[in-house]
Amino acid sequence: MAVIETLDDFYRRLELKPPPSHHNGKDAAHFNVYPRQGICKSAAPLNRRDFYKISFVIGEGRFHFLDRTVEVDKPVVILSSPHLPYSWEKESDIQEGYFCLFNDAFLNNQNAKDIIHESPLCQPTSNPLFFVNETQQERLNYLFGLMLCEMESEYLYKHDLLRHYLYVMVHEVMKMRATETWIKHSSASARLTASFMELLERQFPIDSPEHILQLRTAQDYAARLNVHVNHLNRAVKEVTGKTTTEHIAERITSEARALLKHANWSVAEIAYSLGFEYPAYFNNFFKKHTSSTPGAFRTSDV
Template sequence: MATTETLEEFYQQKFNWLPDNLSQNIGHFNVFRIEDCHQPGAAPVQYSRREFYKISLSAGRTIVHYADKSIEVDGNTLLFFSPNVPYTIEMFGEARKGFFCIFTEAFLTENLRSNVHDLPMFALGGHPAYMISDEQRGNAGEIFGKMLAEINSDYRFKYDLLRNYVTELIHYALKIQPTEVLYKHPDANSRITAVFTELLERQFPIETPSQRFNLRSAKDFAEQLSVHVNHLNRAIRQTTGKTTTHHITERLVTEAKALLRHTNWNVSEISYSLGFDEPAHFNNFFKKQTNTTPTSFRIV
């Protein structure tokens, strides 16, 4: 299932190493060239939350899947992402060149008069994409260049200076109108349904008794997508003609049947892996949906 990507997982997946300063009290910061992070044969970036903030500068065609939106931009773009909202980025051609930095809230809060998650680009329901001119890209690129030089320096107060550079990027973007150029799906309902389906399917197959199906309700999915549960339910019903609960139940029954038929796990183990607190709850659920008990289904 989709989980929040930690800093440790980010470094291990991108570079197969961990920096020494992940546990510093000042919070964490690092900066990279995008092209240094695209290794041949690497697994595609997953749609999920991260436990850190991210600012990216790229050129070319980029599709950003962000909460219940898909935004396509073509050109110079500043992108802002927070830990509150799941996302993934598809980059094409020249977009694979540029810069990005990552940082934790603890790193930046000393420099801000307000909370970082209250800033427009990081707020829930905010707009992460800011299209900029060639001149503006040059200016932003210079800031990232200073970050790269400073992160490798021995200057005693380099993190104070790096905080200033991050703040400068934020204020630079705040003077620019955020841009939503094109939605990949024909409407928002179609997009949110596609993301819901992806998150639902990502929890399967259940491969070990210790693996657990956790997103079991419309509310769980709405929280994962950072949208109101009524909005999620309405979008899925309008797109598919079925309720959110119907889709979850249908997929849960399919997996239950597969586990009963193709594993030797006992009913209690299957019950747990499918997210039921008690085997009796699973028995009642399965019988209601199939008109037979799990044990009877297994021996037929």
């Protein structure tokens, strides 16, 4: 199943030289930007990363995330955060565009972190990719070009400027996605729902059979969030239109699908890791939510 790829792992895998600041330690601020041409030659493994990445992809391929696969046949922006296990499988030799990567330490104040953490980049329910039109492509090309030039400069405050370019890019992405479902909410219900969704997402992915899911019910999450379960349920239903239990079941089902497809564990091991006391309980749960047994799903082409 997915493991966590560090920045060191990333540079080794792609045989790239990290910037000098990378050697200041694992907690040091990190930012880098590259053109994709000549770098994205092979498939990226299904992993979580311990960094953020914004990719502007020109080239055909398949983007795998959670239990989904999206066919990419036109320019697309892909947003990935440490919450999201994903992989990229190229389907054409033409792989152009750009990508930038950065860590939390690069966001050097709380306001900056809020911009990133409240954006689509970090929303667990947000679609991590979307296709862009010609005007949007021009803006992305321009911003990535500014980043590439600044990375080569000797300007004393280059990292402040790079940080500014990053924020502009995130805001451009938020503007591009204005017609989608992401809206910044300020109500108490929305804040509680965001806390619940973040806590839910932090339970995943399950990285080993010994990693047992700890929070499985609405009561578990309410207790962790220090609210009454009825209050949590009302807030989540008001903001998302789904119950707390529905969100939990959907996320467990999504993780089960990913484990069945990408892990070599037995069905029993998957059942136990997802908090089911007996494999039969897991079988019943999975069939209820997918209309398929775990064994049948594992051997299918879905």
